[in-house]
Amino acid sequence: MDAPNNRRALVNGRVLTTHGFESDVAVLIEGDIIIAVQPASMPHDGFEAVDLRERALVPGFIDTQVNGGGDVLFNDAPTVDGIRRIAEAHRRYGTTGLMPTLISDDVVVMQQAIAAVRDAIAQGVPGVLGIHLEGPYLAPARKGVHAVEKFHTPDAGELDLIASLDNGKTLLTIAPERFNPDALRALVARGVILSAGHTAASYEQLRDAFAAGVTGVTHLFNAMQPLQSREPGGVGAALDDPNSWCGLIVDGFHVHPAAIRIAVAAKSRGKMMLVTDAMPPVGGVRTEFELYGQPMQCSDGRCSTPDGVLAGSALDMASAVRNTVALGLPLDEACRMAATYPADFLGLGHTHGRIAPGCRADLVELDAALEVRATWIAGARLPA
Helix, strand or coil: CCCCCCEEEEECCEEEECCEEECCEEEEEECCEEEEEEECCCCCCCCEEEECCCCEEEECEEEEEECEECCEECCCCCCHHHHHHHHHHHHCCCEEEEEEEEECCCHHHHHHHHHHHHHHHHCCCCCECEEEEECCCCCHHHCCCCCHHHCCCCCHHHHHHHCCCCCCEEEEEECHHHCCHHHHHHHHHCCCEEEECCCCCCHHHHHHHHHCCCCEECCCCCCCCCCCCCCCHHHHHHHHCCCCEEEECCCCCCCCHHHHHHHHHHCCCCCEEECCCECCCCCCCCCEEEECCEEEEEECCEEECCCCCECCECCCHHHHHHHHHHCCCCHHHHHHHHCHHHHHHCCCCCCCCCCCCCCECCEEEECCCCCEEEEEECCEEEEC
């Protein structure tokens, strides 16, 4: 009897399990869940065998900072269709879970974005895990490409809005020095994940923010106080703290390769994760886009304003993994930085980011050149 379409055994691959890469295992999927990772010699009657052709099978990548893709900017299209197009664009690069990211904007746009994410999750748009609000509660001195006229301190109504997503995760990037610690604790108590970014916080201020519930650092090194000998700054606080997660944009433009290697060596293992900070050109056909009505250009993989200020990235997650391996990190750790550690940061480590029984069948198939050959989302294989 033919196996039901929702029961598959992935065989003949190099599988990144919780023990590292293994070549003698079969991954059994039923519906959207991995039900077993077992020796390949064990029978799997009733499962349709899928030959991985000795390719690597790794957990699906999770990107916590995705501003756009497929020629769509989330700020300009805070709709279910906009989210769907962004997710589809990133899926071809192995991203099976993402947080659509709204760059600092007006409250009405925030309302639209949160509502769109709620509807996208309710409709089952593949890969949508929640929303990332990057601002508008940031430090003008570290604004980057954000519009400083959008910055302000939230009132009680806005705090309610921030915590209103009830069917997905909410990640909020803030300059914590602009918040009362009690306000930070209140947001955390309501389930909001807090990350420090675009911040002028000193070492001491960021340490206090970690104590108040901040658990992330948005794009480490960028738009924050640098590490110096007598003033460790925000970078020093982030690397010194054993419990917080840090995002890294490994695109060759945002952070020097040596700084990346130093940061990975300094930070507690399991706390450094890859992000793309992707803009509309990722998975799209256009090299230009607008932000706040101003022209932005992507050239040779670098996105910037006309006067050269970095404006997000043209990075996809598969390229981030390849770039990380090129810096000298082993493939298994690079994949954990792209999947396992972001899942843990979002509080999803029990269901996402691992190839293990009970986890969702969100997977990436990589060839010898680390190019994506297929993604599996909720057990469904989608060729690249």
